[in-house]
Amino acid sequence: MSAVKAARPRIGVLGCAAIAARRMLPAINANPDVELVAIASRDREKAERFTARFGGEPVTGYDRLLEREDVDAVYVPLPALLHVEWIDRALRAGKHVLAEKPLAPTAKEAAALVSLAEERGLVLLESFMFLCHSQHAVVRQLVADGVIGDLRTLTAEFAFPAKSPADIRYRPDVGGGALTDIGVYPVRTALLYLGPELEVLGAWLHHDAGRGVDLGGAALLGGPDGVSANLIFGMEHSYRSRYALWGSSGRISVQWAYTPPPTHSPVIRVERQDRVEELTLPAEDQFGAVVSAFAARITRGVFSGLEGESVVTQAELVDRIRDNAVVRPLEARGTRVR
Structure with missing residues (x-):
């Protein structure tokens, strides 16, 4: 309809x-x-x-x-x-x-x-x-044009330092936890570039029993033709917000992938055997882009790429990561190399 x-x-x-x-x-x-x-x-x-x-x-x-x-x-x-x-x-x-x-x-x-x-x-x-930010459309076009050859693997990382103890992300009663709040960004990135046929090969979640939420984790996914995705997320780290696509003849990396300020000019790094290029794009407000996409979908029926089947596919993958994850309690985790 x-x-x-x-x-x-x-x-x-x-x-x-x-x-x-x-x-x-x-x-x-x-x-x-x-x-x-x-x-x-x-x-x-x-x-x-x-x-x-x-x-x-x-x-x-x-x-x-x-x-x-x-x-x-x-x-x-x-x-x-x-x-x-x-x-x-x-x-x-x-x-x-x-x-x-x-x-x-x-x-x-x-x-x-x-x-x-x-x-x-x-x-x-x-x-x-982040799906409405044009830097990702540029990356998808580069991949489609064969700039890095056949895609072999994807890595995506999103994490930030610990918040105030009162932060809603630490409250299980309202749906807190790193996987559904932060991990979904790397998950959606994997679906964006590798498609919906992803299998969970392994996963772990770092669980804080005292607060009843996961504070971080990782997942290894496998896709068609042996393509893999390595995802890392958390809310007890130094800040990182990036992903990279590694192909048969090159590599593309996005350094500020998920939360760029509206004044930030994105830089896409393209590495090939004989040269390295950095593409600097115009600054863009991705929240403004979401509002524009929402308005356009209502007024003109313009498909925004954010709804329907892709939302359900993402939720299914998150469910599978949670169901297959090895849960490591806070007290069992080491904190430094000795």
Whole structure:
């Protein structure tokens, strides 16, 4: 079914999360093709603080926002374990949905949400902002053009230092943990370049029993024709956000792959036997690109590459990594080379 269209989508926000304040709400306000009309919170004062800063009307309670006829679409930055309930309610209320990742904790739940959106002709996007950054389209074209020959292996790494103990990523009751919050970036990178037929050859998760979440991990994946992917992720490391594609005649690396600031000019490094090139691309706001993709999907039915089958495939792969992982408790792990 084609998407229900709106001339200029009017957006409501379910929740006052830090990511909304830091990046997504400024991107919504900067886009002339959408209009922010309301921000909801269970805490009235918090909603008022957000609307005083970003505009729109404060709303007490998520249900009340979904009842509004002047809201065509919603942005959902709620904790992960609340996504399924409120995405489902939003779709049943006839609203298009842009949701922070992960869309759902399991592939079964993700598939049900995708199916519901398709049945109702509504847009459902998972906000994987890096997919909307043009540097990855450039890399895909280089690979397709045979610049590095036949692809042999992929490595992808995303990690950052420990956050405050109160950070939501350390809370199992709302869906915290490194795999679903950080590991999904390398996972999606592997799917982007190697396709959906990936097998989990091995995986491990570093589990903090005291907090009840995984703090990091790794996965080795195998694809068709012997192509492999080595993925590393975590939230107890020095910062790293990169991936590399190694082919039969060269190598391409992206050094700031997942969280480039809007002022950053990406540099793509291409290494071949006889030369090394660095391609510098224009700076780009990937959060702004997500908002543009969402608006275009609603107003013109333009396929954004973020929804449907790819979302479910990713969730299935995450499920398989979790199910096959060797879990190492915090106290059993060494911290330094002696």
